[in-house]
Amino acid sequence: MFIDVHAHLDLLKGLDKIISECKKKKIAVISQGINPETNRRVLSFAKKYENVKAAIGIYPDEVLKLNDKAISDELKFIEKNKGNISAIGEIGLDSTYKNMEKQKEVFEKLVKIAIKTDKPVIIHSRKAELETIDILEKLKCEKVIMHCFSGNKKLVERVIKNKWYLSISSNVKYNLQFQENVKSCPMEQLLCETDSPFLSPDKKFPNTPLKVIESYKKIAEIKKLSLTKVESIIYNNYVELIR
Ligand SMILES: [Zn+2]
Numbered sequence: 001m002f003i004d005v006h007a008h009l010d011l012l013k014g015l016d017k018i019i020s021e022c023k024k025k026k027i028a029v030i031s032q033g034i035n036p037e038t039n040r041r042v043l044s045f046a047k048k049y050e051n052v053k054a055a056i057g058i059y060p061d062e063v064l065k066l067n068d069k070a071i072s073d074e075l076k077f078i079e080k081n082k083g084n085i086s087a088i089g090e091i092g093l094d095s096t097y098k099n100m101e102k103q104k105e106v107f108e109k110l111v112k113i114a115i116k117t118d119k120p121v122i123i124h125s126r127k128a129e130l131e132t133i134d135i136l137e138k139l140k141c142e143k144v145i146m147h148c149f150s151g152n153k154k155l156v157e158r159v160i161k162n163k164w165y166l167s168i169s170s171n172v173k174y175n176l177q178f179q180e181n182v183k184s185c186p187m188e189q190l191l192c193e194t195d196s197p198f199l200s201p202d203k204k205f206p207n208t209p210l211k212v213i214e215s216y217k218k219i220a221e222i223k224k225l226s227l228t229k230v231e232s233i234i235y236n237n238y239v240e241l242i243r
Contacts, residue, residue: 001027003027003029004193004196005242008195018208027209031046033055033090042056046085056078057078057089057090063103064097071106088114088122091121092126093107115142120143125150130155159189166189169193170200170215171199196209
């Protein structure tokens with residue numbers, strides 16, 4: 001079984017066909033919500049498809065679009081749906097958007113819900129890797145998946161030391177920094193993703209969860225393991241963390 005721990009299925013056309021293709025190829029997907037609307041769509045996908053699971057959250061940029069009442073309603077909605085989700089995501093910090101203080105305030109609340117409900121967090125940390133790690137450490141968050149992590153080597157080491165997970169996107173096929181991350185990270189702390197419809201390994205749009213296999217292949221090549229071995233270790237990682 002292959003797992004794509006981070007995809008945005010709501011952005012894909014022809015989803016029925018893609019998901020049945022995934023099923024044939026033994027691929028399961030965790031679809032990410034980023035705001036009230038997509039959170040509800042993702043929950044409906046998880047109900048509809050047996051190989052799709054839901055992660056719901058509030059994405060940094062979406063935090064800035066919602067008023068305080070909408071944010072507190074959504075936080076309640078997320079906690080209430082703890083039985084219907086595999087993780088809380090996509091959440092985090094992004095310094096390419098404004099108002100980091102507001103982002104941090106809501107991010108901390110989301111992480112606290114994850115700790116309280118014993119769910120992993122799926123983390124976006126673009127150009128805010130250090131601040132994101134600082135908050136997760138401060139709150140003693142243990143179940144952490146760093147999606148598309150682009151922090152420097154020192155920060156990668158901190159992620160590893162914290163026993164968190166790096167989720168390797170399918171564009172690792174050509175992205176040298178992600179290849180370095182695979183080299184530095186123990187097999188037991190790796191997961192795979194596509195970030196579909198983004199980050200295609202063929203530099204085409206859209207990417208789909210079917211391409212998650214490219215992450216597995218590159219990891220096998222870098223770690224000098226068979227594809228079957230990589231598949232089984234990553235499946236174990238997923239089961240230990242998420243189930
Ligand atoms: Zn994403």
